[in-house]
Amino acid sequence: MSFSDHFPILVVLIPLLVAPLASLFTKGRTAWALALAATWSSFLVSCFLLKDVLANGTVRYYLGGWEPPWGIEYRVDVLGGFVLLIVTAIAALVLTFGRRSIKSEIPERRKSIFYAAFLLCFTGLAGMTITGDAFNVFVFLEISSLSSYALISMGRDRRALNAAFQYLIMGSIGATFILIGIGFLYMMTGTLNMDDLAERLPAVSDTNTIRAGFAFLTVGFGLKLALFPLHLWLPNAYAYAPSAVSAFLAATATKVAIYSLLRFLLGIFGAGFALGAMPLDMILIALGLAAILSASLVAVFQKNVKRMLAYSSVAQIGYIALGIGLASQIGLSAAVLHLFNHAMMKGALFMALGAIAFRIGSSRIEDFAGLGKRMPFTMAAIAIAGLSLIGIPGTAGFVSKWFLVLGTLEQGLWPLAALILFGSFLALIYVGRILESAYFGTPKEGVEVREAPIEMLIPIWILVIANIYFGLHTDFSYGLAERAVMDLLPTAQTTVEVAQ
Amino acid sequence: MVVALVAIRKNDLFAVVMLFGIYSFLTAVLFMDLDAVDVAFTEAAVGAGISTVLMLSTLRLTKRYEAARRRNPILPLLVVGITGAALIYGLMDAPQFGDPMAPVHQHMAPRFIQDSPTEVGVPNMVTSVLASYRGYDTLGETTVIFTAGLAVLLLLGIREGQNTRPGRLAIGDTLVLRVVVKVLIAFIMLYALYVQFHGDYGAGGGFQAGVIFATAFVIYDLVFGEADVRRVMPPHWLGRLAAAGIFLYAGTGVVSMFLGAPFLDYNALAHDPVHGQHLGILLIELGVGTTVFAVILTIFYAFSGMRRPHQVS
Amino acid sequence: MYNYWLAVFLMMAGFYVVIAQGNLVKKIIGLGMFQTSVFILYISMGKVEGGSAPIVTEGVEAYSNPVPHVLMLTAIVVGVATTAVGLSLVVRINEAYGSVEEDDIQELDNELDTIQESGL
16 A cells, blocks of 8 residues: 555544653643644545545445455445545644644643643544545534533633533434434444445334434434524533634534434435435434524623524524435535634634734623734734625625525425525624624723734634635535535436425 | 332432442343343443442542532423433334344354454454454544543542541551452452453453453552552653553554554464454453553542642642 | 343433433443443344354354444444543532532523623
8 A cells, every 4th residue: 555545544543642742741832833743644634535535436445354344344435524624624723723822831840741631532523524434423413522621621711611511411422323323224234334234224214123223313413503493502611611622623523413414314314214214304404403593692682702603503504404304416516615714714714813812811892892903913804704704795704605595495385585695684783783893992091902912813814815705606615516416416406306 | 121210319428429330230141141241340340340449439529428419390391301302213113132133143243253263263252353344443442442531630630638648548447458469469459450351262361361360450559558559650650551552552553564464454463364363352452451441540639639638730 | 122122221210310410420430320221222223132242253143233342342432432531621610619419500501691790
């Protein structure tokens, strides 16, 4: 085997090996440098991997040399490669951004362990993304979850502890549900490999066991991805976690959970069963709408900007669920695209908030007064990413919402389209509140605030520019999303027609 | 079943924890009955052992009695009812219990049962599936344990206090007890090593051995006091050991990569595949054992370090 | 089938404790019970009537399925890891709030919110 054949395992293995190494150093700075090197090399490898997948189709890697279903395989298709690229890119950017932010928020003697936990969280998410084995998903899910509980609890506010505990309880229930679901599938098919499951399921899919397994998996992942009304753990977890952790988790963790759900629903059960035979499409549309409206409304009244954006995340997850629920090529592509765009927006926004917290030590909306003048670059970043969140033309957020609206109109669901627009209107209000305070509020007297350091601004602006770039050039992102969906539904057109 | 019910009703958390230990132990007995010796072994060591000890330590640090209930149980009951109904619904179509024709026993399992003794060369099929066919899951599992160790360190840290100074004993100075425990610990460690290296043939393996080995240290701690045990096994060494275990495990995989085979393909480790498998399994089990031992002792140190008054951070 | 029903019952009991109890330690214990019941479900799946433990022994024809055993070994480890992390969170919460009752903590948080809003 040549070096490039090992790429799938390397993406996960690099952070997995560097994490224990980083934990051994007493100096936080060394651990940071190691973690940074690890995430960037993972990112590079995942770029090559995606290129390979686009050129030659799905890449497979047999761990231990055992062919599936006996062994565990890594399996990267277009969607997997795409999500992997998002996860690795965000991890690398957040760590680049995070050195000083983390330094100001985490006690010195815990820093190297903090970086190790961060790397393990990343390992878990990357592992979940590219594995082709149902049980392996559970194992890596737990690696990422356990480390994220610890990471969240490191927030300075004591409420971070409670938030982490709530997340631990909800997350563990979710994981246990997933375990039960996998157990039911295994019970009826005798296999754990995803492709093998997909092949063997149709023969037994008309049984109670499979239907129950389906329900448990959906609820389990629903908990992990904070699908309304299972989202209650999310706002506090994101609001009280350290800034860098919020940025990383908000941009990746729920995305990977959505991806895993898609993998199970469409890759294993198949669209005909998941969205046709089971009433999940209607449920997803209803829950998605409820999420958009209620979470956006709650976000409007938040006083803490981090909490506001956390609620906004719940709403954005609603858009993605809605897209999946449409069960059409265009709806699913819009969902995948929004997954990508939302990672960029929220990554930029939470990092910018981190930069502000680093300078003024607060994320309360009235403390933002006057920041438009004092931290012009950071606030401009928030403004642009915020416009993207609303879905203003010219930004990435517009593109995915546009396709989402097209998807609803295609099926004649124009009230849905109207409600999506109303959701954007609510986003306009809460983003507007931040900008109003920053640009028109009167700053407090006698407090000197400087612009964020350049090492923080660069990663933020990379994402901001990406937001604009992908708002104007849709070929790469939408093309990729479309191909990913085609890949997931080899017979997309026919099965989806059956589904309707 | 009854144990579980009583456990829900009780307000005395100490009793609840004890009942949980009994419950775990009964579960382990049930696993024995279902032929899952390895799982039974682990459940007994972990559920009835480690978890119970951790819960007791937590109780010591918090409160023993639970506050009176003020909550409306309707919604939780509803949720639990729906979940239970879904489970029963799902199990109605499930294959009969013990049916050898069930799909579970048809697809993958025959190869593991028939071929693994010759392909991997290890009589214990659980070990060969665990360490070789699904060896990557086990690396993940070791990482989970390592993550837990890191998380506990992040949350609690290992605090130094007056108890860690030499000369203070946890249990009174009883000569007989000390002698007995010293002998006992030697046996426990010996047994742990046996479990570690005999996992290929009988029940056991790196995980169980690591737990038992850590238990020896915990007992030593209880009798001779923390200071002594920390001199034998200082906390900063544990971090290195935990990392070393992962390096050993993943390193074995990396070596196989350099030998031109996929990650964790032990066949490449020696000229004869079965020999390579043996070597690979030995190495990774050792890695698992090391990490598990180090992490469990770390967690124990962290919890016992919280027990004494300390400066507010 | 008796095993399956036992697993379902324990699952419901454990799950109830997790979501209905206000005491954080008890929640963790409930989580442990919930997870253990899933182990019973899997292991019951792997049992073969008349089979024996999956370790090669002379004169034995039928073995129980080793795969669920392997999966559950992993799950047990995950379970204890979760317990350890959860309990250390409980210890820290007790340190920060002086209580491990969910309702008390909720009240303290709400108070903090009101103070922040009215003052400062």
